[in-house]
Amino acid sequence: MxxxxxxxxxxxxxxxxxxxxxxxxxxxxxxxxxxxxxxxxxxxxxxxxxxxxxxxxxxxxxxxxxxxxxxxxxxxxxxxxxxxxxxxTTDWITPAGRRKLAEHGIAPPGAAPRHPAGPVPLVLTPLRRSVPCPLCASADTEETSRFAATACKALWRCRTCGEPFEYVKEI
CATH class of the missing domain: 3.30.300.130 (Fe-S cluster assembly (FSCA))
Known part of the structure; x- marks a missing residue:
């Protein structure tokens, strides 16, 4: 039926x-x-x-x-x-989705930032973070551009293997 x-x-x-x-x-x-x-x-x-x-x-x-x-x-x-x-929010990406991103050389996002209720704090200095390389897993990486092919991704480079990769930014 x-x-x-x-x-x-x-x-x-x-x-x-x-x-x-x-x-x-x-x-x-x-x-x-x-x-x-x-x-x-x-x-x-x-x-x-x-x-x-x-x-x-x-x-x-x-x-x-x-x-x-x-x-x-x-x-x-x-x-x-x-x-x-x-x-x-990037927290809605499923575990399978995060795995697929990494398998395709795109670093999946970490946990989305948590904001307290009320005014959004103004941050004037760049946030320092470590994004593991999706190719070799090294944490020795650097951001080369805040924007990539889409506004939700940034360009990074691994200092260990030398390869560039995209990173899905936390939202």
């Missing part, structure tokens, strides 16, 4: 397989961007996505890709919602 729950579970399995347009080794589920998939009383499949940041240029592509996959799986009525609250 087909139930609303079984339809929602099937639709979610479809949506979970959509790759991220900027990090194609990850699915939207790996990245933690796919928040929910539900089915309304009229049979509309509603997928909710939270972009990695409010100005993320890839959200339009994510929305289109999820809708296309769901329609391709036979769902006629599809709605894609963008949720901005709570904001996405």
């Amino acid at each position: 087909v139930t609303v729950r079984s339809v929602a579970q099937h639709a979610r399995r479809i949506a979970e397989q959509v790759p991220d347009p900027e990090l194609p080794m990850l699915t939207l589920a790996d990245l933690g961007v796919l928040r929910a998939v539900e089915v309304t009383a009229d049979g509309t499949v509603v997928a909710s996505l939270t972009p990695t940041y409010s100005g993320c240029p890839a959200i339009a592509e994510m929305r289109a890709d999820v809708a296309a996959r769901l329609r391709g799986a036979g769902y006629e009525r599809v709605e894609i919602r963008t949720l901005l609250s709570p904001p996405w």
Whole structure:
């Protein structure tokens, strides 16, 4: 018997397989961007996505890709919602997603910073951190550029193996 729950579970399995347009080794589920998939009383499949940041240029592509996959799986009525609250955090990247990043030479983020309630503290000096090299695991690395191919990544270089690598910044 087909139930609303079984339809929602099937639709979610479809949506979970959509790759991220900027990090194609990850699915939207790996990245933690796919928040929910539900089915309304009229049979509309509603997928909710939270972009990695409010100005993320890839959200339009994510929305289109999820809708296309769901329609391709036979769902006629599809709605894609963008949720901005709570904001996405790198803590939402799954363990499988972190493993896939490292396997592709991209250093996964550490824990997202915790901010107390109230005003955000102003920091005038650069934060010093150690980012392990995803290729040789050395901690002797340096940031070479705060921005990489996308705003959510930085460029780093390993002083031990000499290789450059990207690093997903904590948000």
